[in-house]
Structure formats: structure tokens, C-alpha cells
Amino acid sequence: MKINLNWSEFLITRLIKVSGYSAIIFVGLIFVFLVMEGFPALLEVPLGKLIGTRWYPIEEHFGILPLVGGSLIVTIGAAMFAIPIGIGTALFISEVSPRWARDILKPLVEMLGGLPSVVLGFLGILILAPFLRRFLDLPTGLTALAGSILLGGISIPTIVSVAEDALDAVPRSYRDAAIALGATRWQTIWRVTLPAARSGVLTAIMLGIGRAIGETMTVMMVTGNAPVLPIGLNALFQPVRTMTATIAAEMGEVANGSTHYHVLFFIGVVLFMISLVINVTASAVVFRIKNRSERILS
Amino acid sequence: MSKHTIIWLIILSIWLSGCGGNTGESTNGLPADSVVNIENKGSDTIVNLALAWAESYQSIHPEVRISVTGGGSGTGIAALINGTVDIANASRQIKDEENQSAIANGYDPIEYVIARDAIAVIINPENPVNQLTLQQISDIYSGSINNWSEVGGEDRPIVRLSRETNSGTHVYFLETVLRLGDSENDTLFSTNTLLLPSSEGIISEVRDNPNAIGYDGLGYVTSDVKVIGVARNASSPYILPSAASVNAGEYPIARDLYMYTTGEPSGALKAYLEWILSPEAQTIVMELGFVPVSSE
Numbered sequence: 001m002k003i004n005l006n007w008s009e010f011l012i013t014r015l016i017k018v019s020g021y022s023a024i025i026f027v028g029l030i031f032v033f034l035v036m037e038g039f040p041a042l043l044e045v046p047l048g049k050l051i052g053t054r055w056y057p058i059e060e061h062f063g064i065l066p067l068v069g070g071s072l073i074v075t076i077g078a079a080m081f082a083i084p085i086g087i088g089t090a091l092f093i094s095e096v097s098p099r100w101a102r103d104i105l106k107p108l109v110e111m112l113g114g115l116p117s118v119v120l121g122f123l124g125i126l127i128l129a130p131f132l133r134r135f136l137d138l139p140t141g142l143t144a145l146a147g148s149i150l151l152g153g154i155s156i157p158t159i160v161s162v163a164e165d166a167l168d169a170v171p172r173s174y175r176d177a178a179i180a181l182g183a184t185r186w187q188t189i190w191r192v193t194l195p196a197a198r199s200g201v202l203t204a205i206m207l208g209i210g211r212a213i214g215e216t217m218t219v220m221m222v223t224g225n226a227p228v229l230p231i232g233l234n235a236l237f238q239p240v241r242t243m244t245a246t247i248a249a250e251m252g253e254v255a256n257g258s259t260h261y262h263v264l265f266f267i268g269v270v271l272f273m274i275s276l277v278i279n280v281t282a283s284a285v286v287f288r289i290k291n292r293s294e295r296i297l298s
Numbered sequence: 299m300s301k302h303t304i305i306w307l308i309i310l311s312i313w314l315s316g317c318g319g320n321t322g323e324s325t326n327g328l329p330a331d332s333v334v335n336i337e338n339k340g341s342d343t344i345v346n347l348a349l350a351w352a353e354s355y356q357s358i359h360p361e362v363r364i365s366v367t368g369g370g371s372g373t374g375i376a377a378l379i380n381g382t383v384d385i386a387n388a389s390r391q392i393k394d395e396e397n398q399s400a401i402a403n404g405y406d407p408i409e410y411v412i413a414r415d416a417i418a419v420i421i422n423p424e425n426p427v428n429q430l431t432l433q434q435i436s437d438i439y440s441g442s443i444n445n446w447s448e449v450g451g452e453d454r455p456i457v458r459l460s461r462e463t464n465s466g467t468h469v470y471f472l473e474t475v476l477r478l479g480d481s482e483n484d485t486l487f488s489t490n491t492l493l494l495p496s497s498e499g500i501i502s503e504v505r506d507n508p509n510a511i512g513y514d515g516l517g518y519v520t521s522d523v524k525v526i527g528v529a530r531n532a533s534s535p536y537i538l539p540s541a542a543s544v545n546a547g548e549y550p551i552a553r554d555l556y557m558y559t560t561g562e563p564s565g566a567l568k569a570y571l572e573w574i575l576s577p578e579a580q581t582i583v584m585e586l587g588f589v590p591v592s593s594e
């Protein structure tokens with residue numbers, strides 16, 4: 001009996017260990033695969049051409065700068081919409097609204113996150129893009145701005161959900177202490193609750209941005225996919241082509257093992273690196289904040 | 299007691315109706331293994347036509363099952379090279395290197411011209427421009443003409459719309475219009491040309507936006523956009539695309555549509571391809587807005 005128990009214990013701990021490590025292993029394997037398929041691009045295309053400004057793969061123009069720029073500008077735009085609205089919504093749900101409203105609002109917001117991105121893309125093409133063209137008097141509504149607004153909408157549920165959890169976890173005593181010291185409700189929220197929850201809020205923002213930069217279908221439908229190098233603020237009102245949309249649009253047609261195929265994987269590596277940098281920065285910042293608050297408390 | 303009878307009656311009737319279904323199938327005289335499957339894949343331009351053909355052919359010949367998928371000419375030919383389809387649809391001719399890799403894999407592609415397609419240049423109905431020469435369209439798409447007033451329209455910026463680079467229509471338009479059929483010419487699309495992933499995307503943007511110019515297969519053009527007349531050069535007449543003008547060779551942006559098989563077809567596949575070229579199947583071509591191949 002004792003031996004049996006030891007055995008099952010051993011087995012279970014190992015299984016849990018394996019599933020824990022599997023996440024790391026899978027990410028590692030995916031990265032190795034991406035690099036293996038993408039690295040030949042560096043040998044086949046001179047580096048100067050690869051960081052060029054013209055993307056037209058069927059004529060061997062493999063400049064990826066317009067695509068990287070396109071992804072960045074759409075993501076930055078999305079962050080500009082999603083962060084204020086997302087944090088604001090989270091603050092409202094957690095700090096201002098009564099308990100019963102929170103129980104309705106939070107599931108509703110999270111349901112918004114379950115909307116298929118194709119549906120949002122359709123709404124973008126049929127409603128948002130024509131509206132933007134008329135309202136801002138642009139040549140066309142299929143611009144980075146349309147993509148940013150929709151991506152902002154996609155990342156808001158993520159930001160709200162995670163940030164609200166973080167705010168909710170701030171101990172009641174913090175707020176009570178603030179109010180007892182004579183702080184107004186706004187001062188309590190802005191100076192006490194939000195700073196206390198900032199590591200969670202920061203995670204929420206990073207997750208939201210990660211969601212936005214990796215989104216494909218919606219941006220492919222509404223940003224116009226023109227590989228223009230975005231320079232200056234004006235670029236938000238022009239069509240752009242993102243890395244994800246490029247991979248999605250072209251991967252289906254490309255001959256296996258061709259230069260174009262390798263370059264598409266190289267773009268995948270770049271995308272992976274960008275997400276990695278965002279995540280590592282986020283965890284580094286969160287870690288630093290934690291250390292500091294622990295120092296203060298001790 | 300009566301409850302039981304009812305239940306038994308229900309069970310019996312279900313069983314009988316099941317029987318009916320079975321006998322119905324066996325009167326067709328089809329043991330399951332005699333059904334022939336034909337895999338048909340490729341050009342998105344042809345996919346609706348191929349589907350219509352497959353449907354009406356299956357209603358005449360229930361022993362043949364035809365599955366049709368799109369994905370683009372390149373996808374279809376790639377599948378042909380890998381031997382995973384029986385018929386590849388293409389809106390362009392097979393390239394030399396594709397032909398060679400197919401032969402290297404042991405499949406010898408046989409070509410059939412199955413219909414003709416004209417590419418219509420479309421603009422918003424509010425735009426007063428009615429006609430353009432090939433040279434003007436080329437200048438618009440390459441970025442040297444940027445305002446409608448330069449081609450006789452209002453003072454509006456031009457928004458260029460195109461299919462994605464993996465579309466056969468895109469490559470055809472590049473070669474025939476932008477480069478005016480000259481293989482030495484290396485004009486490219488202006489970088490701010492919007493590359494839309496679907497025909498519907500182009501039609502809906504043109505319908506909505508008076509600045510836009512787009513192109514699409516004649517079969518996909520709806521009545522709420524304006525088709526413009528195209529002239530080969532400044533001294534030749536402006537021709538609107540139609541079945542008559544395409545078959546007469548007058549409309550300058552028209553092309554043949556192809557099906558490719560691996561090796562000389564036989565049996566059901568051969569019968570299907572022969573039927574496609576018959577007058578009956580070619581009337582379907584006309585119904586879908588393509589141009590039938592004139593059978594000699």
C-alpha cells in the first residue's frame with residue numbers, strides 16, 4: 001500500500017512537472033522552428049534589401065520596414081485608444097459602480113472579448129471606414145486609424161478584465177485609511193488604489209498590447225494593406241500593411257522553401273521578438289515595482 | 299396498452315422511413331464504391347463558375363462527386379504539382395518552372411481553355427469619368443497620376459485599389475495594364491495602392507468611395523459601381539467590356555481561363571471536361587458574367 005502510494009505520488013508530481021515545463025518547451029520549439037525557416041532569408045536576401053522600404057514580393061522586393069512600421073503604428077494607435085478607456089472602465093467597475101452593476105458589467109465586457117475578429121472586420125469595412133472617410137475628409141477610410149480603433153476595441157476587454165481583478169485585490173483598508181485621512185473619492189482612486197494595483201494594471205496593459213500586435217484578421221480587412229513606410233503623425237490617417245496581415249495574406253500562396261517563404265518566416269521571427277521584448281519589459285517593470293514596494297513595507 | 303401501440307407505431311414508422319431512404323439510394327444503382335470523386339481546386343476567379351458546373355453536372359451524373367475549392371491560381375497549381383487534385387483551375391497560364399516541377403513529380407499538366415474573363419475597371423457612380431486609355435490606367439496605378447482632374451474628372455485624390463499580390467488577377471493586371479504587355483517594362487504598383495484580400499472588399503470600397511478606382515473580373519462586378527470604357531491607345535475606340543466585345547477581341551483587358559489535369563484524363567474526368575466545353579455548360583459561363591469560349 002505504501003509503495004503504491006509513493007508510486008502514484010511520484011507519477012503525479014512528474015506529470016505536473018512535465019505539463020509545467022511543456023509550455024516552455026513548446027515556446028522554445030516554436031522559436032527554433034521559426035528561426036530555422038526564417039534564417040535562410042538572411043542568406044538569400046542581402047541585409048540592405050531586407051531592411052529596405054519596398055515590399056513587393058512577387059518581384060523580389062523584400063523590404064520589411066514598411067511592415068514593421070505598419071504594425072507599430074497600428075499598435076501604438078490601438079494603445080492610445082485602449083489604455084485610457086480600458087483603465088477608466090476598470091476603475092469604474094471596481095471603484096465607482098455598485099456591486100450589482102459590477103456583476104453585470106464585467107461579464108458583458110468579457111463577452112465583448114469573445115467577438116470573432118472577422119465580425120469586427122466586417123463592421124469596420126461597412127461602417128467604420130466609410131464614417132472615418134466622411135468625418136475626417138480622408139481620401140479613403142481604410143487606414144491605420146480604422147485598424148487602431150478596432151484593435152483598441154479588441155484589447156479593451158483584456159485590459160478591463162485583468163486591471164479590474166488587480167484593483168479589486170487592493171485591500172479595503174487602503175481605501176478606508178485614505179478616506180479617513182480626508183481624501184476625496186477621486187484622490188483615493190488616483191493616489192491610493194491605482195498605484196497600489198499598478199503591477200496588475202501594467203500587466204493588463206501589456207497583455208492588451210500583445211493582443212493588439214498579434215491580431216490579424218481585422219487589420220487585414222480594414223487597414224488597406226498598402227505597404228507604405230509610415231513616417232510622422234500623418235501616417236495614422238494613411239493605409240498601412242502590418243506584419244501579421246502580410247503573413248496571413250501571402251503564406252497560403254507561397255511556394256514551400258522559396259525566398260519569399262523564408263522572408264515570411266523571418267517576419268514571423270521579428271514579430272516574435274517584438275512580443276518577447278514587450279513581455280520581458282513588462283515583467284521586468286512589474287518585478288521592479290514589487291521589489292520597491294516590498295522594501296517600503298519592510 | 300394504447301400507449302405501447304403508439305410507441306411501436308412510431309418505432310416502426312422510423313424504421314420504415316429509414317428503409318425508404320435506403321431503397322431510394324439503391325434504385326439509383328449505386329454501390330458506394332462506384333462513386334467517382336473529382337477534386338477541383340484553384341483560382342478564386344473561377345471558383346463560382348466551377349461550383350456551378352459541378353452542381354449541374356452532379357445532377358445529371360449522380361455517380362460523380364466533384365469538390366471545388368478556391369485559394370488562388372498558385373494554390374491550385376501547387377496542389378496539381380503535389381498530385382493532390384484532379385483538376386487545377388487557373389486564371390493564368392502555368393509558368394515554366396511550375397510545369398517543370400510537375401513533370402519532375404511525374405505529372406504532366408494538360409491545359410484546357412474553359413472560358414474567357416474580362417477585367418473591368420470600376421469607379422464610383424458619382425465620378426464623372428467614363429473612359430480611360432490603358433496608358434492612363436497604367437499611370438494611375440503606378441502613381442504618376444494622382445488626381446482625377448488629370449484624366450478629366452473632378453478635383454479629387456485617386457485611391458487605387460487592387461487585389462492581393464497572390465491573386466492571378468493582380469499578376470494579370472500588372473502585366474497587361476501597368477506594363478502594357480511589355481515584358482521589358484518593370485513598372486510597379488504605387489506603394490500606396492490598397493491591396494484588398496477579396497473581390498467583395500474592392501466592390502464595397504468602390505461603391506462607397508468616390509475617390510476610388512478598382513479592377514475586378516467582369517463576373518464579379520455589380521450594378522452599383524460604374525464600369526468604364528477602355529481604349530488600347532489614344533487613337534483607338536473606348537470599349538466597354540461585354541461578352542461580345544471580349545469574344546471579338548476588342549476589349550483590351552481580357553484573358554483566357556484554364557483548367558489543368560495531371561496527364562491525359564480518362565473515364566469520368568474526361569467526360570466532365572468534355573461536358574464543360576459543351577454548349578450546355580458554356581451557357582452557365584454566360585450566366586455568371588464570364589465569356590464563353592466559342593466552340594468551333
